[in-house]
């Protein structure tokens with residue numbers, strides 16, 4: 001444990017080693033199901049299954065185009081919400097079945113509900129189980145359970161009060177990652193966290209000092225060697241004053257975004273210049289300006305441990 | 314017309330990093346540069362001789378968009394033509410071989426990389442599914458394999474226990490393969506016996522691993538001076554099946570059959586009987602049997618017969634994809650394994666095989682298939 005007022009560097013312990021970075025990608029989507037699938041989804045809320053005709057084949061859920069010929073569907077049909085089980089599998093997340101709806105030619109995959117796994121058999125008659133609270137998604141059909149009656153009907157013309165298609169399905173995908181730093185970034189970020197210094201490596205061929213460090217020089221494809229300690233002091237190569245707001249910003253606009261060449265390195269570091277008025281920055285944070293890092297109180301072992309760079313008068 | 318590629322493109326050398334469940338102390342770039350450096354080593358070619366780089370990986374697996382842009386330096390692609398294929402590396406190889414056969418380039422590097430240990434592999438597979446019908450019900454790579462398996466086993470008159478000969482062969486061969494991080498056959502009872510995606514057990518599903526692979530290819534002129542034993546790419550084919558899993562054939566891979574037929578045709582009308590050695594990819598034991606049947610190495614529903622002899626070395630002598638599935642690189646690793654054996658390279662068991670078939674799969678539930686045939690001069 002480190003004291004809150006710690007200013008000196010603790011020697012890193014094994015548990016402090018910078019090994020990996022937790023990252024998350026979250027992407028919101030507004031998906032368009034299209035005409036046939038949109039109507040299929042809309043009608044689930046009314047406990048009706050809508051399929052599509054493709055020559056001699058009927059598929060459910062309804063599709064705009066044939067999966068084999070690519071031809072547009074010749075029209076929609078209503079099919080009975082009952083069928084026969086063609087196959088099933090159970091994983092830790094539940095049981096999925098291949099259900100061939102009566103009168104159709106292509107099975108659909110859905111959850112199997114309320115069954116006895118000891119007696120479940122291929123060929124079993126199953127019927128739709130509907131959700132109590134339809135929202136316009138596939139799960140308005142909650143799944144299939146063993147049929148309680150022998151009622152069914154052949155595919156028939158769609159009802160006159162067919163709903164318009166669901167136009168949009170909101171969807172969000174969240175993916176979690178644990179990215180390995182590897183030996184080079186690990187060494188750099190350890191030095192940032194514990195020693196408040198940056199570390200680069202030298203290319204064995206072109207002798208450029210590369211920050212962040214890496215095993216191979218990008219330009220020469222020659223191995224690097226020889227670690228170099230780098231002071232967080234450098235020269236501005238280019239700046240841009242950011243006025244717009246977007247997700248992930250660490251400073252409130254306007255702020256100055258800069259490419260900085262740290263003394264002794266051959267690469268450019270992207271960071272921010274702070275403690276300067278945006279208007280003044282137009283003339284002060286120009287190419288050639290000298291800057292020095294202002295280290296944060298945080299010790300996270302990333303380049304955000306530098307709050308910003310400050311112009312050296 | 315169909316023989317334009319014949320003997321125009323050669324595999325000069327290839328290498329991959331150790332394939333291991335987690336390279337927790339290495340980045341993608343560390344793995345990639347190791348594979349590329351080793352593929353160049355011992356050849357007379359250097360990075361400046363490379364005309365183009367084509368690579369395979371997945372932005373979803375890598376957790377960054379257009380991930381190849383960050384890997385260019387490690388691939389040796391600085392100021393070179395570089396192109397990324399979001400499919401198994403075998404498709405990159407096909408792309409590169411076409412470039413060379415067309416005369417547009419002389420030497421190319423084909424690279425594939427994967428670090429599934431950094432992400433949620435089940436979520437990756439599910440992300441490949443269309444999101445309206447199949448994804449919401451919980452269909453995933455495991456249940457897709459289970460649904461295929463139940464129908465295949467019933468049609469073939471087999472039981473789940475019969476599949477053990479497939480996975481045992483794979484893991485035993487991988488244990489002999491220095492490139493795969495397996496020291497011995499797993500002894501964990503649950504691995505072999507517990508239900509995972511019924512009727513399949515954990516041992517029936519491929520094990521995701523981290524790694525990178527690099528293949529050096531060239532035209533005939535460069536090959537003549539660069540190696541005494543070029544491995545010729547004689548045929549190539551690929552084909553894709555329908556996306557909806559339920560609409561596909563229940564117990565065969567017709568797209569794989571189409572891919573194999575076009576490779577055989579391009580190779581001058583050869584057939585499965587002309588194949589000395591096969592390296593095929595699959596995400597499950599049943600998938601492996603269905604591939605072997607689709608490429609014609611076994612009769613439909615009789616793929617299991619190929620494993621009656623536990624010491625056979627014609628099918629997946631490397632162990633195949635079951636013990637080591639570096640997703641997006643798996644097929645290209647198969648090509649490396651086949652080329653290493655045809656080339657009689659050190660570190661692999663000696664063989665008198667002269668021809669090989671290499672197969673890669675892509676997409677959800679093995680929707681997409683690529684087949685390459687190779688030949689070495691006797």
Ligand SMILES: [Zn+2]
Pocket residue numbers: 203204205206207208217218219220221222
């Ligand atoms: Zn250099």
